[in-house]
Amino acid sequence: MFIDKAIVEIIAGNGGDGAIAFRREACVEKGGPAGGDGGRGGSVIFVGDNNVNTLIEFKYKRKIRAEDGENGKNKKCYGHKGEDCYVKVPLGTLVFDDSDNYLIADINKVGQEVIVAKGGKGGKGNCHFASSRNQVPEIAENGELGERLTVRMELKLLADVGLVGFPSVGKSTLLSRVSAAKPEIAAYHFTTLNPILGVVRVNEDKNFVMADLPGLIEGASTGKGLGFNFLKHIERCRVLVHVIDMASTESRDPYNDYQIIKNELKSYNPSLIERPQIIVANKMDVPEAKLFLEEFKNKFKENIPIIEVSALSNEGLQKLIYKISDLLDNTAPFSIVNASEEYKVYLNKQEDFCKIKYENGYYIVYGGPVERAFYKANLTTDLGILRFMRLLRYNGVEEMLKEAGIKDGDTVKICDYEFEYFE
Ligand SMILES: Nc1nc2c(ncn2[C@@H]2O[C@H](COP(=O)(O)OP(=O)(O)OP(=O)(O)O)[C@@H](O)[C@H]2O)c(=O)[nH]1
Ligand SMILES: [Mg+2]
Incomplete structure (x- = not known):
């Protein structure tokens, strides 16, 4: 059966909670908080695959879920991170956020990976919260929830x-x-x-x-x-x-x-x-x-x-x-026809989308297109933030940050918006 439309609920894994634990060992002089961090939740990642040519799999599989991260443990042990869930989709698959018809991805190359829902970040264990004033911190962070959304997939075959x-x-x-x-x-x-x-x-x-x-x-x-x-x-x-x-x-x-x-x-x-x-x-x-x-x-x-x-x-x-x-x-490939301007702006991978510099402890993402996108984005709602983050991801900002040497917990700044980076 040839199926070219599907609606699927995508659930990324939740981050594991940070642990509250203390080290108490008979012969060890200094104890102290020893709760490890929760592992990050798995992401749901779509991958272009030319051995699949219909969306039939999603007619029966209505929910795709990545694994949750494990909770942190004692002795400063991290929880395991949740496995990412890779989903093979045919080339030519357009992925829309079903709630507002926003085009998330246009998968048209073999091996092209798009994170459709990102796993939640693991919570920090209490070992991070010790200070001179509070040497017995009874607090730890909860893991973040993984992104979840309902996507509509549409297959427009890719034939020359x-x-x-x-x-x-x-x-x-x-x-x-x-x-x-x-x-x-x-x-x-x-x-x-x-x-x-x-x-x-x-x-x-x-x-x-x-x-x-x-x-x-x-x-x-x-x-x-x-x-x-x-x-x-x-x-x-x-x-x-x-x-x-x-x-x-x-x-x-x-x-x-x-x-x-x-x-x-x-x-x-x-x-x-x-x-x-x-x-x-x-x-x-x-x-x-x-x-x-x-x-x-x-x-x-x-x-x-x-x-x-x-x-x-x-x-x-x-x-x-x-x-x-x-x-x-003598004919260049066509991009998606019929897509509204909004989709195009969102999807057009722009060559000079942004630049990155490290200054005063911040990784600063700057440049015309990213700043324009920033001022257009509505960052007062969760959906707006989610969408802006996806735009960054789609334009390869994450890879650029990694190349610039970013590590989990570092701060990223775009215009006057700051957020903590985690992989
Ligand atoms: N004489 C002759 N008959 C042909 C030729 N090409 C196809 N046919 C015949 O035309 C009929 C229809 O061929 P198909 O290839 O099934 O046609 P189609 O365009 O794919 O048809 P649909 O799938 O119904 O749209 C068959 O009986 C074929 O044998 C040809 O070059 N010469
Ligand atoms: Mg035929």
């Missing part, structure tokens, strides 16, 4: 090329010929019910991913047929390959087919038809196809290459592969 066209024009046949994918092929409509990906080899060190998408019909953009459930999977394709049954097997006019599909794509998302496109005149093995193609060419005035093929007899397929590869070489 998408095959679009009416049902039964031969999209699946084509994919099965140029890749190792084995989509179902049959003469009835909507044989393909779910997008299918195949890797097409151009030469020894070059290949691209092609998606065979369910057939489109007039009104697809408003929900007819399999509707726009699948149109969204076209959104990230860099090149669209429009497959046309040039033999008019079902007595439709090929040029009319082209216009209808073009209009559907345009009504769904006008930017789609601005993408590089190729028209595949399929079924050229059928004798009548030559005439239909001539007619088609007479009417067709757009500057889009037409490649004649027969998916059945493999005719023209190699030429098609090279043509697609050429177009891909």
